Structures are given as C-alpha cells and as structure tokens.
Amino acid sequence: MTSFDEIDRRLLLELSEKADQTTGKLARKLGLSQPATWRRIKRLEGNIIKGYRVSLNKEKLGFGVTVFLGIKLATKGRVSLVDFERAVISIPEVQSVQHVLGLYDYRLRVVSKDLSDFERVLRRRIMSLPGVGNVEANVLLSEERRIGPLGV
Numbered sequence: 001m002t003s004f005d006e007i008d009r010r011l012l013l014e015l016s017e018k019a020d021q022t023t024g025k026l027a028r029k030l031g032l033s034q035p036a037t038w039r040r041i042k043r044l045e046g047n048i049i050k051g052y053r054v055s056l057n058k059e060k061l062g063f064g065v066t067v068f069l070g071i072k073l074a075t076k077g078r079v080s081l082v083d084f085e086r087a088v089i090s091i092p093e094v095q096s097v098q099h100v101l102g103l104y105d106y107r108l109r110v111v112s113k114d115l116s117d118f119e120r121v122l123r124r125r126i127m128s129l130p131g132v133g134n135v136e137a138n139v140l141l142s143e144e145r146r147i148g149p150l151g152v
Contacts (some may be wrong), residue, residue: 003061011040012048019052063111066119066140069126070104072133079131087129093121104136
C-alpha cells in the first residue's frame with residue numbers, strides 16, 4: 001500500500017466529495033500552497049486515484065427505477081462467462097456488471113423508466129441472455145453515500 005499522511009487523506013475526501021474543485025480552492029481548504037496541492041494530487045493520481053467520474057441524475061434522464069439483479073448461470077449447456085458478459089454489457093439499461101462469489105454468479109445494476117419498463121428489459125433482454133438460470137430482483141428504494149475505510 002502506498003503511504004500517505006493526514007493531508008493526503010483529507011485531500012482524497014475532498015476530491016471524492018467534489019472532484020471538480022480547483023487546485024487553489026483545495027489548497028486553501030488544506031492550508032497548503034497551490035503547487036504543493038497540485039503535486040500531491042498528481043502523486044495520488046499515479047498511486048491511489050483510479051479516475052474521476054460524472055454522477056448523473058438518473059431521474060432527470062428518465063430512469064426512475066433502479067433494480068439489482070442476482071443472476072445464477074444455468075449449469076446445463078455450460079455457457080461461457082465471456083459470452084454472458086459480452087451479451088449483458090451490450091444492454092444499455094445495465095449500468096454495472098459484477099462477477100461475484102456466493103449465491104449468484106453475477107450482480108447487475110439495471111435502470112429503467114418504471115417497473116413496467118423494467119419488466120420489458122428483464123423479459124426480453126436479460127432472461128434471453130445465454131446461460132441465464134435463476135434471477136432475483138431487488139428494487140432500490142433509497143441510496144445513501146457511505147464513507148469508505150479511509151473516510152472517503
């Protein structure tokens with residue numbers, strides 16, 4: 001693990017809350033000079049920060065329902081994991097695909113306009129994927145950001 005100090009931890013927290021802050025604003029919050037803050041950010045980007053992402057308002061984009069699916073692949077026919085993954089990532093409503101260990105083989109995050117739209121996606125697109133066996137759906141009611149192990 002890369003070593004970092006309390007200032008690095010605070011910098012990671014600030015960036016995780018709002019990644020588009022200027023280096024000057026971050027420097028003022030941390031009590032550092034702008035060049036020192038920039039150097040720290042570059043060092044963290046080379047070691048710890050994997051990237052930055054945009055968080056979209058799904059409701060304003062017309063996606064009011066989020067469903068988590070647990071998918072157990074059927075053992076008959078022994079479908080290739082690569083074939084399943086290639087097929088599932090081509091579905092635009094599928095926001096994430098996680099290969100997991102446990103009761104299910106995959107965990108999907110699926111967005112849709114409403115429950116009837118989700119049913120259409122489930123029946124016509126997901127259930128027809130190669131190798132799909134058991135499926136369990138959990139509808140997201142609310143979501144809170146959880147602070148991680150470093151306070152970020």
